[in-house]
Structure formats: structure tokens, C-alpha cells
Amino acid sequence: MLLKPSSVSLKLKLPVLMVALTVAFVVTVSFLIYTMAERSIRENVTSAKASKAQAGAQALGFSIGAAQRDVANLAAxxxxxxxxxxxxxxxxxxxxxxxxxxxxxxxxxxxxxxxxxxxxxxxxxxxxxxxxxxxxxxxxxxxxxxxxxxxxxxxxxxxxxxxxxxxxxxxxxxxxxxxxxxxxxxxxxxxxxxxxxxxxxxxxxxxxxxxxxxxxxxxxxxxxxxxxxxxxxxxxxxxxxxxxxxLSANLEADGHENIYLIGPDGTAKSPGMIPGAFEMLSKLPDTPHIAAARQGEAGQFSQTQTASGEPAAAVVIPLALNGFNWSVVMETDDAEAFAMIYRIRWMVLSLIGASVVVSIGVSWAAANRVTRPIHHLRDATNALAQEDYNIAISGLDRGDEFGDLARSLDTFRDKLKLADEAAAREEEAKRETDYVVEEMSHALSQLQDGNLICEIDGPFSPDYETLRENYNHSLQNLRNSLREVVEAARHVDRFSQEQRASANEMAERTESQGSTLEKTATAMQDLTQRLRDTAEKATEVDSTMRGTRREAEQSNEVVRSAVAAMDQIQQASSEISKIINMIDDIAFQTNLLALNAGVEAARAGEAGAGFAVVASEVRNLARRASEAAGEIKTLTSTSEEHVANGVSMVDKAGNALTSIIEQVTSVSDLISEIAGGVQHQSQGLEDINAAIRELDSVTQQNTAMAEEASASSQLLQSEARTLSRVTGRFQIDTPMSADAPSSWDSDAIDAATTARSA
The missing domain is CATH 3.30.450.20 (PAS domain)
Incomplete structure (x- = not known):
């Protein structure tokens, strides 16, 4: 069973409290210092690891970029x-x-x-x-x-x-x-x-x-x-x-740091610095930092595991390389990265242990010096509690708080002696007070039973006589007031009956009026909704006609552009015809030159035999060019006729589109006017509907108020009867005979009220 703090002696409690406070202070300060140091060390270590990982990522990005540029340069x-x-x-x-x-x-x-x-x-x-x-x-x-x-x-x-x-x-x-x-x-x-x-x-x-x-x-x-x-x-x-x-240019191969690449499929895209940690292209475990690297999310992870299950801190940096979707992962062994934190932790624990040992010794010595005079004062206090006023109180000459307490206790002893003498004098006064209390209790008991004629006739001592007189006067005033309350309750009961009948009749008429008005509001609301729907449909038709008009105008522009393009094609055909005529002339001249060359070759004899063959081939080539030019000219003429026909058809389509645009414009204007009129009608019906809803709301409120008035009248009548029953419990006047009732009951009050009403 645990001891309660109040049952432990101060001699033990005080040193324990001092040790607890000292330990709490030392532990708190040590914990704060350790927490700040740990946070600072972790931030520095994390920052250093992130810087190394960032340097590796930048070096890799530079190397890949340089390789891509080098390949492009080699190809050129x-x-x-x-x-x-x-x-x-x-x-x-x-x-x-x-x-x-x-x-x-x-x-x-x-x-x-x-x-x-x-x-x-x-x-x-x-x-x-x-x-x-x-x-x-x-x-x-x-x-x-x-x-x-x-x-x-x-x-x-x-x-x-x-x-x-x-x-x-x-x-x-x-x-x-x-x-x-x-x-x-x-x-x-x-x-x-x-x-x-x-x-x-x-x-x-x-x-x-x-x-x-x-x-x-x-x-x-x-x-x-x-x-x-x-x-x-x-x-x-x-x-x-x-x-x-x-990646590892800025790292040391000491077995505590590992840096590698991970692809979006979670496989290793480069070997790690630690041999045997994992295989190249192997699927890595789904730890938090591996999952972040797989999704291309940057982050720092303080409590995670390596592929071999060792606790570690990790840094993840996604790379933005052309064609390669990689993330750099750098893992650091926790024991090595945060070794300084573990050393500081042991130093703090050692400091706390030494502080506890020293505080126990100092607290025990200090507690003895404090508790010794407290024990002396405790003995003196126990003696005074047993009415031993001759006990010697030590420490009166001390100048500290214990001396003040001893002198106060000595003064308290003198006051206790005077208090005992005063207690004897008050015993006599108590007997007189008991008599007054007894008489007042008897009178108040009768008053509690409803007897308002229970005056106190016996005189009190001079100190309490005023109390008796005030009680008798108050009783007389209470009787007079209660008579007035009884009469007022009768009038309230009669008036509430009349108000209740009027309120019930008004509530019935108001309820009938509210029902009729609610049906009217519902019909108006349906009519307004249908007209609003009609206005919306008209607006949609107007919007559709405007879109049709814009599309027709755009089609007209397209037709005009087509006509212009046809004209340009016709002009180009004319230019082609001129070029073909030129080619035909060149072929003719070439044929003449070939004939001249053949004549000259015939004159040259055997020396011009080869040249004669060439001249013959040139003549054949000129002939074929002339024939081809003729065919192209025929095709060009046919093309010009087709183009002219196309221009005529496109011009007719443009005229038809212009007529369609004019008719669509007329229809769009009419629909816009219809939509505007329907919207104005819808707005007017909405105003009427709002007014009817407001009138319906007011009528419903009147109905509720009438019902509340009827209920209030009924409650008022019930409260009046309750008040009559309450006042009937009191005896206001002295009974005239033995057969008369000693108190007013509710039945008697109701009978008197009925008789007066009749």
C-alpha cells in the first residue's frame, strides 16, 4: 500500500522534495541542452550529407550532359x-x-x-x-x-x-x-x-x-x-x-556512406559504394526513401533502413537529365553519422547521476537543520492542544522565521487562556438564546403549516424583544397581502376564460386564410417556374441563331478566299503556258542546232561519226521535249477551263451564303425580341410571386401568434387556479365556530368563484 504524502514526516519529505527538485532541474536543463545539441548536430550532419549528395548529382548531370554533347559533336x-x-x-x-x-x-x-x-x-x-x-x-x-x-x-x-x-x-x-x-x-x-x-x-x-x-x-x-x-x-x-x-567523387570509401541511382521501377541503376549491398538492376526494398526516389520526390529521411536492413539516414535528389529518369540516393550509417550525439548522451546521463548523488547529501544535511526546530514547535503545539499552558516554548530568541513562529505561539498561548474565560460568560448567554430560538421555531413551524395567526405573545429578553415585535408585525402584513392576492386570482381566472374563447376563434379564421393563401402561392410559383423555363429556352435559341449567323459569315469569308485562290491559280496557269511556249521554242532551236551538227559531222567523215551519233540523240531529245511541252500545254489549257468553272461555282456559292446570312439575321432579331419579352414577363411574375410568398409568411406568423395567444390564455387560467390553490393553504382569519374550516382549500375557492360568476 502506498503512503500518502500527508502521512510522511517532514524530516523525510523535505530532503526527498529537495532531491526531486534538484534532479528535475538538472534533468530538464540537461535534456534541453542535449536536445539543442542533437538538433544542431543532426542538422549539420544532414546538411553535409545533402551537400555531398547534391555535389554528386551535379557532377553526374554534368558528365551525362557532356557525354550527350560529345556524341552530338562526334556525329557532326x-x-x-x-x-x-x-x-x-x-x-x-x-x-x-x-x-x-x-x-x-x-x-x-x-x-x-x-x-x-x-x-x-x-x-x-x-x-x-x-x-x-x-x-x-x-x-x-x-x-x-x-x-x-x-x-x-x-x-x-x-x-x-x-x-x-x-x-x-x-x-x-x-x-x-x-x-x-x-x-x-x-x-x-x-x-x-x-x-x-x-x-x-x-x-x-x-x-x-x-x-x-x-x-x-x-x-x-x-x-x-x-x-x-x-x-x-x-x-x-x-x-x-x-x-x-x-557520384562518389566527394565521398570516402569507408563503408559508412553509400550513393547510387534508382529508376522509376525501383531498381538500382548503378552499383553502390559498399560491396555486396545489392546487385545491379535488382529490385530494392520498399522503404520510405526508396519509395520517394521511385516517385521522383526529393527528401531527407532520418530513420530508415538500407537494402541490407541496417539503420541509416538517407537523402533523395531527383535528376532532370535528358532521356534518363533517375534519382540519386545517399545512405549514411546512423551509428557513424551521429556518433557525436551518442557521446553527448552518455555525458548527460553521467552528469545527471553525479548531480543526484550530490543533491542527496546536501539535501539531507539541510533538511536536518530545518526540521529540528519544527519538532520543538510541534511538541509545544501538542501541549497547548491538551490545555497545558505551562509548557516551555523554545526558540523565542531566534531571528529567523522559526523565532517568529515561536513568539507567535507564545502569544497564542496567552490568548487561549483569555478565550477559556470568555467561554464561561457566553454559556449564560447561550441559554437565553436557546429560549428565543425555541419560541421562534414553534411560531415558524405553525407558519409553515399555513397558519397566519400564530403571533408570539410571551415576552423575550430585552436583547431579543425587538425580534418578537418585528415578527408579529410582519405576520399581520402578510395576512393583508394574501387577501389581496386571493381576490386578484379570482379576477384573473374570469378574464382568462374570455380571452381564451376569443383567441380560439381568431386562430381558426387565421388558419383557414393561411391555407388558402398557401395554395395561391404554390400555383403562382409553378406558373413563374414554367415562364422562367420558357425564357431560358428562348435565350438558348437566340444564342444558337447568333452562332449560326457567325458561322455563315465565316463561310462567306472562306468562299471569298477560295475565289481569290482560284484567280491566283488561273494566273499561275497562264505563266506556266508562257514557260511551256518558251520550252517549245528552246526545243525547236535545239533541233535546228542538232541538224546543223549532223551536217557538219557528215562533212567530217569518220572523224565526226561519234559526233553525228550525239547530234542524232540531241535531235531525239529535242523532239521528245517538244512533244512533252505540247502535252503539258494541252493539260494546262484543260486545267484553266476547270479553274474558270470552279471560280464560277464558288462565286454562286458566295451569293447563296450572302442571302442565307441576311435571312438568318432577320430570324435572329425576331427571336431576340421574343426572348426579351418573355424575360420581362418572367421578372414580373417573380415579383408577384415574391409578394405572395411574403403575404403567406405574414399570414402563417399571424396564425402562429393566434395559437400562441390561445395557449397563453389557457396557461394563464391554469396558473390562476394554481394560485388559488396555493393561497387556500393559508389560514388568514380566526375561525368563527368549531365547524368552520381552519384553512382555505382549493375546493372552497372554486365554489366561491363559481357562485360569484353566476
Whole structure:
């Protein structure tokens, strides 16, 4: 059973209270300091991690942007144009039945270098035209891939053949529509690049690429000739080290920080800095920060878990990159990131423990100095409670609060002695007071029973005689007032009966009038609603006719434009006829020149035999040109006739539309007038309807007031009878005989009232 605080001694309670206050103060201050320090440290750590993640995101964005610009620049270089042309041409010049097999044999199968070093082979020494072109362009592309950290560079012909690669993996000399590359990211990005606009860059996100046995992303751009026509595509493959080196440039590989990319499908688009944390392209757990990264939402998460289930803090930054929908996720181990907070926590707990030990010792010593004089004062107080006025009170010479309390207790002891003497004197006065109280109680008891003739005849002591006289006078005044109340109750009862009858008759007439008016208001409201609907329909018809008028006017403008266009076509046909006539003249002159050339060739003999053949062909060409000019002239004449007929028909359509517009305008004006009139009628009926509703409301209020007046009259009559019954309980006059009633009851009052009314 727990002890109540009031039952514990002050000697124990005071040190416990002091220790509790000290501990509460120390704990509060320590908690506030720890909270502020923890908040500051967490904000600093979170800000630092966010800055690192932001720096990584910016570095990656710069690297991807630079790669896209570099691919576009490579596609626009004349060197790249010449390379794709030469490689496409020399592949066809390979002197072997299986040209693709020949290239794979010399650059892959017989390559003396290791698989990851095949790019070191510049000239396989077979003497083919392809190898000569390879010697020319391969060092340039190798240098480009090395400087930009590209995994590979591809040149794809318009037919889809991978004519060149830097690394010479299994995709070299393959068709992007073949079995090996048909469903690969390289085939998709190459096909998109061949169909893309000049200067644009298409991308493919990280995915498994089996020909290179790796994971990679692709960027590609169309290669154009001088006339801007696509002659192939250039593509680059970037590996995971490309993005990871940009992300982790500002981080330390200490196993406490991990930064990687996440796609909208929740898969990892780059490997983490912590080996074995998760697999590339694997589905990551649906933790809060992973869910935010999947949805492209930025945020900071203080209590989350890594893919391996370790507690961590995370920062999510969505990236706005052309073609890549990624979010940067940076995770930091909680124990390492907030180690300073844990050290401060142990320091605070140690400080609280030391403070508790010190406060217990100090509080116990201070409590003893305070409770000792309190015990002496307690003994003196107990003695005074037992009427022992000879007890010695210690501490009268102290100058502190205990001395004041001791001197007050000594004065209190003297006053207790005087109080005992005064108590004896008041005992006598109490007996006189008891007599007065007894007489007054008896008289008031009779007054409670309704007896208003219960005066007190026996005299009181001089101190209480005035009380008796005042009581008798008050009783006389009460009897007189109650007589007046009884008479007034009789009059109220009679008047309320008359008011009740009048109020009932008025309520019936008002209710009948309200019912008739309510039916009238309902009929007017229905009529108003129907007229309002008619006005709305008329307004809709007016709006429709206005739209029809606008459309007809617009059609008229279209017809006029068509007529103008027909005129321009007719003028162009005339110009074409002039040009055809000129072509006909040129053909005629050419024929004459060809005849002259034939004559001269005949004169030259065998030396002009070849020239004679040319002159004959020129004559044939001039003849065909003249015939074609004649046919075109015939077609042009026919076209001019059709155009003239079209102009005539369009002109007739324009006249018909003009007539339709005039008639639609007339109909629209009439409908507008009808709509305006209906709206005015609707507004008038609404005013009448509002007035009837207001009159109906007033009538209903009058009906309610009449019913309330009738009910009030009934209640007034009931209250008058109740008042008569209440006053009947009092005995106002002295009974004349033994048979007379000693009090007024309600039946007697009702009988007297009925008799007077009759």
C-alpha cells in the first residue's frame, strides 16, 4: 500500500522534495541542452550529407550532359562521316565469301590480345581495305573513348550493320536486326538515332547487355552528310563506373556512406559504394526513401533502413537529365553519422547521476537543520492542544522565521487562556438564546403549516424583544397581502376564460386564410417556374441563331478566299503556258542546232561519226521535249477551263451564303425580341410571386401568434387556479365556530368563484 504524502514526516519529505527538485532541474536543463545539441548536430550532419549528395548529382548531370554533347559533336564531325562511309564501302570490298566471318576472325578470334584488351589491336596485318581504314580511324576513336571514359563506341550503317566498334566484342560486324542484337539496347538506340532529327541525341537506360557481358547505357546520334541526309548512326556505351565515379567523387570509401541511382521501377541503376549491398538492376526494398526516389520526390529521411536492413539516414535528389529518369540516393550509417550525439548522451546521463548523488547529501544535511526546530514547535503545539499552558516554548530568541513562529505561539498561548474565560460568560448567554430560538421555531413551524395567526405573545429578553415585535408585525402584513392576492386570482381566472374563447376563434379564421393563401402561392410559383423555363429556352435559341449567323459569315469569308485562290491559280496557269511556249521554242532551236551538227559531222567523215551519233540523240531529245511541252500545254489549257468553272461555282456559292446570312439575321432579331419579352414577363411574375410568398409568411406568423395567444390564455387560467390553490393553504382569519374550516382549500375557492360568476 502506498503512503500518502500527508502521512510522511517532514524530516523525510523535505530532503526527498529537495532531491526531486534538484534532479528535475538538472534533468530538464540537461535534456534541453542535449536536445539543442542533437538538433544542431543532426542538422549539420544532414546538411553535409545533402551537400555531398547534391555535389554528386551535379557532377553526374554534368558528365551525362557532356557525354550527350560529345556524341552530338562526334556525329557532326567530317571525320565521323568519312569513317562510316569508308567502313561501309570497304566491308563490301572484302575478298571473302563470308565477309562478316572474315572480319570477326581477324579482329576477334585471331586477336592476340586478351578479351578486355582487343582495342589495342590496330592493324591485324591481313592487308584488306577494311584494315587500312581501321588503321586510319581506330586510334582517334580509342582516344575519344579513353578520355571520356566510354565503354565502347559504335558506327552503324543505315542498313543496321555495326561496321565498327572500339572494343571488338561479340556485337562487332553484327546486324542490329539479327538474332544477337534484335532485342538489345544497342538495336533500340541505333534504330531511334537513324530516325531522329539532325543534332538530336537518343538514349537507353542501364540494362543488361549480353554481347559485352556487362550492364550499360547507350547514347546515339544520327550521322549526316553535307546535304543533311542520314548516312548512319554513332553510339557510345557508358558503364556503371562512368556514373559511379561522378557520384562518389566527394565521398570516402569507408563503408559508412553509400550513393547510387534508382529508376522509376525501383531498381538500382548503378552499383553502390559498399560491396555486396545489392546487385545491379535488382529490385530494392520498399522503404520510405526508396519509395520517394521511385516517385521522383526529393527528401531527407532520418530513420530508415538500407537494402541490407541496417539503420541509416538517407537523402533523395531527383535528376532532370535528358532521356534518363533517375534519382540519386545517399545512405549514411546512423551509428557513424551521429556518433557525436551518442557521446553527448552518455555525458548527460553521467552528469545527471553525479548531480543526484550530490543533491542527496546536501539535501539531507539541510533538511536536518530545518526540521529540528519544527519538532520543538510541534511538541509545544501538542501541549497547548491538551490545555497545558505551562509548557516551555523554545526558540523565542531566534531571528529567523522559526523565532517568529515561536513568539507567535507564545502569544497564542496567552490568548487561549483569555478565550477559556470568555467561554464561561457566553454559556449564560447561550441559554437565553436557546429560549428565543425555541419560541421562534414553534411560531415558524405553525407558519409553515399555513397558519397566519400564530403571533408570539410571551415576552423575550430585552436583547431579543425587538425580534418578537418585528415578527408579529410582519405576520399581520402578510395576512393583508394574501387577501389581496386571493381576490386578484379570482379576477384573473374570469378574464382568462374570455380571452381564451376569443383567441380560439381568431386562430381558426387565421388558419383557414393561411391555407388558402398557401395554395395561391404554390400555383403562382409553378406558373413563374414554367415562364422562367420558357425564357431560358428562348435565350438558348437566340444564342444558337447568333452562332449560326457567325458561322455563315465565316463561310462567306472562306468562299471569298477560295475565289481569290482560284484567280491566283488561273494566273499561275497562264505563266506556266508562257514557260511551256518558251520550252517549245528552246526545243525547236535545239533541233535546228542538232541538224546543223549532223551536217557538219557528215562533212567530217569518220572523224565526226561519234559526233553525228550525239547530234542524232540531241535531235531525239529535242523532239521528245517538244512533244512533252505540247502535252503539258494541252493539260494546262484543260486545267484553266476547270479553274474558270470552279471560280464560277464558288462565286454562286458566295451569293447563296450572302442571302442565307441576311435571312438568318432577320430570324435572329425576331427571336431576340421574343426572348426579351418573355424575360420581362418572367421578372414580373417573380415579383408577384415574391409578394405572395411574403403575404403567406405574414399570414402563417399571424396564425402562429393566434395559437400562441390561445395557449397563453389557457396557461394563464391554469396558473390562476394554481394560485388559488396555493393561497387556500393559508389560514388568514380566526375561525368563527368549531365547524368552520381552519384553512382555505382549493375546493372552497372554486365554489366561491363559481357562485360569484353566476
Amino acid at each position: 564531325l567530317p571525320t565521323t562521316f568519312r569513317a562510316i562511309n569508308n567502313f561501309e564501302r570497304v566491308i563490301g570490298m572484302v575478298e571473302a565469301d563470308d565477309k562478316i566471318g572474315y572480319l570477326k576472325k581477324h579482329f576477334i578470334t585471331d586477336n592476340p590480345n586478351a578479351e578486355d584488351q582487343r582495342a589495342d589491336l590496330v592493324d591485324p596485318g591481313d592487308g584488306s581495305y577494311y584494315s587500312q581504314s581501321h588503321v586510319t580511324y581506330h586510334p582517334t576513336f580509342v582516344q575519344t573513348a579513353t578520355l571520356n571514359r566510354y565503354s565502347d563506341i559504335y558506327l552503324i550503317t543505315p542498313a543496321g550493320l555495326v561496321a565498327y566498334t572500339v572494343q571488338k566484342n561479340g556485337d562487332f560486324a553484327e546486324d542490329i536486326k539479327g538474332d544477337l542484337l534484335a532485342d538489345s539496347a544497342l538495336a533500340r538506340v541505333a534504330q531511334a538515332a537513324l530516325e531522329a532529327e539532325p543534332g538530336s541525341v537518343v538514349v537507353e537506360d542501364f540494362s543488361a547487355y549480353s554481347p559485352a557481358d556487362s550492364v550499360g547505357a547507350f547514347l546515339a546520334s544520327p550521322i549526316l552528310n553535307k546535304r543533311g541526309q542520314p548516312v548512319g548512326a554513332i553510339a557510345v556505351r557508358i558503364g556503371t563506373d562512368f556514373v559511379q565515379s561522378a
